Amino acid sequence: MMLTLPDVQYDLxxxxxxxxxxxxxLALLPAAGFLxxxxxxxxxxxxxxxxxxxxxxxxxxxxxxxAWLGRMQGETPPATEQVLISGGASQALDMxxxxxxxxxxxxxxxxxxxxxxxxxxxxxxxxxxxVPSDDEGLNVDALEETLTSLQRRGRPPRLLxxxxxxxxxxxxxxxxxxxxxxxxxxQQFKLIVVEDDVYYQLWYDRPPPPSIYSLAPxxxxxxxxxxxxxxxxGLRLGWMLASPEIVRRCVKSGVLDxxxxxxxxxxxxxxxxxxxxxxxxxxxxxxNAYRERRDVLVNALEEHLPQDCRWVTPQxxxxxxxxxxxxxxxxxxxxAAEAAGVSYIPGTLFFANGGGERYCRVNFTMFSRxxxxxxxxxxxxxxxxx
Amino acid sequence: MMLTLPDVQYDLxxxxxxxxxxxxxLALLPAAGFLxxxxxxxxxxxxxxxxxxxxxxxxxxxxxxxAWLGRMQGETPPATEQVLISGGASQALDMxxxxxxxxxxxxxxxxxxxxxxxxxxxxxxxxxxxVPSDDEGLNVDALEETLTSLQRRGRPPRLLxxxxxxxxxxxxxxxxxxxxxxxxxxQQFKLIVVEDDVYYQLWYDRPPPPSIYSLAPxxxxxxxxxxxxxxxxGLRLGWMLASPEIVRRCVKSGVLDxxxxxxxxxxxxxxxxxxxxxxxxxxxxxxNAYRERRDVLVNALEEHLPQDCRWVTPQxxxxxxxxxxxxxxxxxxxxAAEAAGVSYIPGTLFFANGGGERYCRVNFTMFSRxxxxxxxxxxxxxxxxx
Numbered sequence: 001m002m003l004t005l006p007d008v009q010y011d012l013x014x015x016x017x018x019x020x021x022x023x024x025x026l027a028l029l030p031a032a033g034f035l036x037x038x039x040x041x042x043x044x045x046x047x048x049x050x051x052x053x054x055x056x057x058x059x060x061x062x063x064x065x066x067a068w069l070g071r072m073q074g075e076t077p078p079a080t081e082q083v084l085i086s087g088g089a090s091q092a093l094d095m096x097x098x099x100x101x102x103x104x105x106x107x108x109x110x111x112x113x114x115x116x117x118x119x120x121x122x123x124x125x126x127x128x129x130x131v132p133s134d135d136e137g138l139n140v141d142a143l144e145e146t147l148t149s150l151q152r153r154g155r156p157p158r159l160l161x162x163x164x165x166x167x168x169x170x171x172x173x174x175x176x177x178x179x180x181x182x183x184x185x186x187q188q189f190k191l192i193v194v195e196d197d198v199y200y201q202l203w204y205d206r207p208p209p210p211s212i213y214s215l216a217p218x219x220x221x222x223x224x225x226x227x228x229x230x231x232x233x234g235l236r237l238g239w240m241l242a243s244p245e246i247v248r249r250c251v252k253s254g255v256l257d258x259x260x261x262x263x264x265x266x267x268x269x270x271x272x273x274x275x276x277x278x279x280x281x282x283x284x285x286x287x288n289a290y291r292e293r294r295d296v297l298v299n300a301l302e303e304h305l306p307q308d309c310r311w312v313t314p315q316x317x318x319x320x321x322x323x324x325x326x327x328x329x330x331x332x333x334x335x336a337a338e339a340a341g342v343s344y345i346p347g348t349l350f351f352a353n354g355g356g357e358r359y360c361r362v363n364f365t366m367f368s369r370x371x372x373x374x375x376x377x378x379x380x381x382x383x384x385x386x
Numbered sequence: 387m388m389l390t391l392p393d394v395q396y397d398l399x400x401x402x403x404x405x406x407x408x409x410x411x412l413a414l415l416p417a418a419g420f421l422x423x424x425x426x427x428x429x430x431x432x433x434x435x436x437x438x439x440x441x442x443x444x445x446x447x448x449x450x451x452x453a454w455l456g457r458m459q460g461e462t463p464p465a466t467e468q469v470l471i472s473g474g475a476s477q478a479l480d481m482x483x484x485x486x487x488x489x490x491x492x493x494x495x496x497x498x499x500x501x502x503x504x505x506x507x508x509x510x511x512x513x514x515x516x517v518p519s520d521d522e523g524l525n526v527d528a529l530e531e532t533l534t535s536l537q538r539r540g541r542p543p544r545l546l547x548x549x550x551x552x553x554x555x556x557x558x559x560x561x562x563x564x565x566x567x568x569x570x571x572x573q574q575f576k577l578i579v580v581e582d583d584v585y586y587q588l589w590y591d592r593p594p595p596p597s598i599y600s601l602a603p604x605x606x607x608x609x610x611x612x613x614x615x616x617x618x619x620g621l622r623l624g625w626m627l628a629s630p631e632i633v634r635r636c637v638k639s640g641v642l643d644x645x646x647x648x649x650x651x652x653x654x655x656x657x658x659x660x661x662x663x664x665x666x667x668x669x670x671x672x673x674n675a676y677r678e679r680r681d682v683l684v685n686a687l688e689e690h691l692p693q694d695c696r697w698v699t700p701q702x703x704x705x706x707x708x709x710x711x712x713x714x715x716x717x718x719x720x721x722a723a724e725a726a727g728v729s730y731i732p733g734t735l736f737f738a739n740g741g742g743e744r745y746c747r748v749n750f751t752m753f754s755r756x757x758x759x760x761x762x763x764x765x766x767x768x769x770x771x772x
Contacts, residue, residue, distance in 0.1 A: 090645040122640065125488075258502035260394075
């Protein structure tokens with residue numbers, strides 16, 4: 001029997017509007033610009049781009065990235081020694097766990113937070129402890145209590161992982177005041193904070209507050225960025241901003257010394273893509289497209305869902321975090337929703353230590369206006385007729 | 387002060403013939419064919435190649451790779467469920483250490499063996515124990531003694547790492563008889579064997595014996611391959627052949643679930659490169675070029691080096707493993723060699739538990755005929771006049 005192997009990650013089931021997805025819209029990927037950037041690289045510097053790369057990442061991308069980050073965020077660009085080019089945010093998190101933690105170490109994680117980051121940390125046998133969040137993002141008072149209590153018990157956590165901007169799954173952004181408080185706590189407790197900020201550039205209403213990384217006086221914040229949401233996930237390319245000490249620790253790892261810099265060829269293509277001015281343009285395209293989709297989905301939810309559903313309109317990112325009526329467990333309800341032709345990810349997956357039973361993560365970036373409206377209608381129908 | 391960041395890994399010092407290198411010749415990289423393969427992908431299937439990839443690797447590359455491995459090696463092609471597309475052999479080893487070992491576990495390593503693989507394993511806090519090798523490769527009797535002794539002490543090793551074919555650094559190839567014996571020992575002791583086989587296709591005289599993986603009745607051999615030596619290291623692309631169970635364990639890891647398949651875009655380009663028939667052609671080009679360089683170097687060493695130096699002419703791969711005259715420690719001697727304009731890597735780096743003091747790893751793939759001859763002449767001079 002000949003099995004057909006898939007090329008891509010998601011299996012989209014026919015007849016189901018797969019709100020469970022978390023991918024960019026493939027139709028918006030800048031294939032023509034990407035081909036142009038690739039041609040520039042292969043005609044101008046093929047042998048450099050195809051050889052073993054500098055461990056930190058190629059200088060051409062680091063320089064372009066620093067200037068671009070300064071320009072996009074209106075901040076002082078990071079110094080080049082604070083940058084490591086990564087194989088995407090998940091690879092960076094995996095490498096940080098390998099270099100900075102031991103199995104059995106305790107790690108704090110925002111709840112809710114990106115479920116697959118929890119999986120990466122569990123693969124490194126970290127013991128995960130939830131810190132709750134609310135409509136202003138991570139609850140910093142609860143964090144301080146947890147840190148104090150763990151310190152008293154002689155088990156200080158090794159790190160804190162959070163998605164502070166347009167959180168996956170909740171869409172919530174940590175307020176400026178809390179960012180400042182978190183930066184101070186990190187210094188006070190010598191806590192490594194991993195700020196997973198892959199949605200930062202995808203704001204739809206107004207720019208988010210400055211990154212925790214940029215507010216921190218100490219060197220213990222590590223900020224992860226990615227080209228997956230703003231350019232193309234298949235590149236497996238991202239970056240880490242961290243203290244020169246942590247960057248050096250990564251650069252000196254066996255895996256980078258052996259293989260050279262991560263994804264050296266695609267790093268060159270990304271550098272050319274920025275150099276050609278295509279990245280800014282692509283981000284404007286994505287903001288406009290995704291803003292409209294967010295609005296379509298939120299309006300359709302308003303129209304079709306029962307009164308006792310709740311959500312906060314996300315100001316950026318990929319997701320609406322939907323709370324179902326009381327007594328509905330989103331995991332148990334999923335088969336009924338899928339039978340009605342709409343899916344989502346049940347909220348419990350995003351909690352390390354329980355919680356989120358009434359919630360659903362709903363994606364809006366992958367769908368047309370019609371699909372978003374029809375998906376909301378189907379979900380409303382099945383909720384009304386339960 | 388503006389620092390210039392490097393794009394590529396090696397700093398080649400002017401005036402020194404850098405025999406310490408271990409890279410392919412950049413001038414032989416198939417830039418034109420690579421551009422052709424990239425255009426095919428971006429014109430035919432850009433959105434698939436740029437999206438999140440299937441965790442195992444894209445089906446298009448897995449299918450091409452299996453057929454190619456069968457064709458190149460005259461073996462039955464591996465079944466597709468035995469393949470994982472990796473981010474290169476170092477990334478694969480890193481992932482195996484993460485998933486299959488715990489800090490403090492014991493790992494056996496061939497001595498001498500690839501020094502940076504030792505670094506990857508040490509980053510995972512494995513305790514490394516050397517198993518010696520001779521002119522027929524890993525000493526399988528010594529391996530059996532070590533396994534028996536460790537088993538008796540209740541500390542069975544978690545895995546064995548070796549480079550059996552055109553070993554880095556020694557150039558030696560494990561004989562067929564010993565491959566069979568090793569496959570049996572692996573089964574008997576339930577030992578995971580990581581067969582790092584990145585030079586297998588680069589033979590210059592006759593094909594090497596079948597891989598240990600293909601000889602093993604059990605599922606405990608993991609064979610690592612790479613596009614770094616035969617196509618381009620900047621792609622960060624390779625493959626792992628293993629039991630379906632181990633492939634599944636990798637596919638189910640958080641980092642692959644989160645980021646999708648490793649280096650999905652460059653995997654598509656490699657698939658097109660094979661599809662266009664360019665990989666076979668590139669390997670023939672490399673074999674011819676590197677065979678000639680090996681011959682030039684070996685003849686020049688014969689001509690210029692003192693009588694009491696020793697080496698075995700490598701039948702493939704990248705290196706000559708040179709033993710210096712008695713009483714010369716290659717590490718202490720290196721400054722004199724570099725002052726005379728030639729470098730190498732001292733042998734001790736390739737031994738996990740000491741040894742190799744008289745040896746030097748000398749690369750021949752990166753250099754022209756003139757450089758190889760001049761490098762050998764310089765080394766001979768400085769050895770004669772010590």
